[in-house]
Amino acid sequence: MQVIKTIREIREAVYTARQAGKTVALVPTMGALHEGHGHLIERARRESETVVVSIFVNPLQFGPGEDYGRYPRTLDSDLDFCQSLDVDLIFCPDPPELYPQGQKTFVEVDEIPRELCGRSRPGHFRGVATVVLKLLNIVQPDRAYFGEKDAQQLRVIEQMTADLNVPVEIVAVPTVREPDGLAISSRNRYLSPDQRQSATVLYRALNAAHQALCAGERESVKVLAASQAVLDQDPIVRKEYLEVVDAGSMSPVTTVNGPVRIAGAVWIEKTRLIDNLYWKGE
Ligand code: AMP
8 A cells, every 4th residue: 555645646656557457446535534434445445446545634625613623633543444445545645735825716516515514614515526626636536435424515526527527437335324323424533422322313313304204204394393303302412404405406395206315414512413314205
């Protein structure tokens, strides 16, 4: 496994793999790697001959007052984890390598970022789309892997690559969960043991909505009431949003008559957790 910090060297390493006729997969991450990232990497490993994992805490996607400064940075253990999964190349640039003299060009996807996380994190998806396009241009992979855990991000990237004719296949990987249902996240490590117990309420709330849909309920208000009743059971959990959204546009729907996601974000003190469940429609 080669660990690379510069654009020039990662381009050279990918070029060498390409010259040898190998297909290339990219798994973009912000590090603090866990089992969720592990599933993306394993899938990439099965489907491509060269696996590149990027590790970059992207300043552009954090707003003022967000957790950019305290976001966990665990490069040594991340490298061990990648080694154990047979990753070929790690690309872990420092911020000035990707943003040398400031960035004056940004990727702005319309509609999809408007609701959910986009509402409380203005500029977040612009930062995500911009860094992902840069990484795709630098590595030029055949496939890039993203988690459904961040469903709005996944849709932003699918739309951006389609609209801008980026020659890459975007592969969506299902959310990996702890045995009690909590979606695995780098931010879970912010939680105290008590908070960690409470955190499962988000999954249980989404599940209640999913069950309402399975039972035939189609009015979003009623579907969400089932979720809210579960959230209300735990007073330390503060709701940011709970919505039923169209799975393509990520806009809220009043009546469910096609594929949707039930998406939620909650705060437990200073920790923000997001999760969602897919409902394929009839
Ligand atoms: P991050 O390092 O949090 O930016 O995540 C990097 C990639 O891993 C993104 O595509 C995430 O959606 C994905 N990911 C993070 N957590 C999970 C999880 N629990 N299950 C599946 N994918 C995940």
